[in-house]
Amino acid sequence: MTYGNGNPLLDAETTLVGWTNRSAIRNSEHTFLSGEEVLLNTKLDAASRFSLVVSHPGADSPVEVELLLAPVLRDGTTGNWISAAxxxxxxxxxxxxxxxxxxxxxxxxxxxxxxDLPAVCFAKALVSPATPEGMHVGLTATIPA
Incomplete structure (x- = not known):
């Protein structure tokens, strides 16, 4: 299983679906796809509030996005996915x-x-029925713990 790295902190916005440019942690451009697992360095169950931000410029039909989160287990593997929104x-x-x-x-x-709580540091977004061109799905912390 491979993981894409998001932003080290959710201070700006960690991309779950969409294009990102080269950064200090990723040496090349990358397009995150629907269902791609992203390892977050910020544990979301320690945040008092964070937000899911979804946008697209237009599509053939309405689009639904489900945010799934999972904890890291003691052996470093991913726990069970839960639907967050x-x-x-x-x-x-x-x-x-x-x-x-x-x-x-x-x-x-x-x-x-x-x-070992806090532990929720894996995220992925499922887009249905299909990902429109130009779509962006991200997570951002709004209030620290």
Whole structure:
């Protein structure tokens, strides 16, 4: 399994779907795809609030995006994915921001015995029915813990 690296901190915006340019942590341009796992250096269950930001310039049909999060287990592997939010955009395009509280994240009961909290540091966005050209999905911290 491979992981794309997001921003070291969620101070700006970590891209989950869409194009990013070269940065200090990534030596080349990269396009993140729907369903691609991103390892975050900021543990979201330690954030009092963060947001999912979704936008696209227009598509053939409405677009839905589901944010999935997972904890890191003690052995360094990914725990079970949980659905944190689902947002929809009309075919005409636009931008939507969904605010989430890290304290409200409920981990899968099967993972609780094998994590050291805070632990939620994997994220991915599932776009359906298809990813429109120019779409961007990102996470950004809005209030620190």
């Amino acid at each position: 689902t947002v929809a955009l009309p075919a005409e395009g636009g931008r939507v921001e969904a605010f989430l509280s890290g304290r409200d994240l409920q981990l899968n009961a099967a993972d609780l015995a094998d994590v």
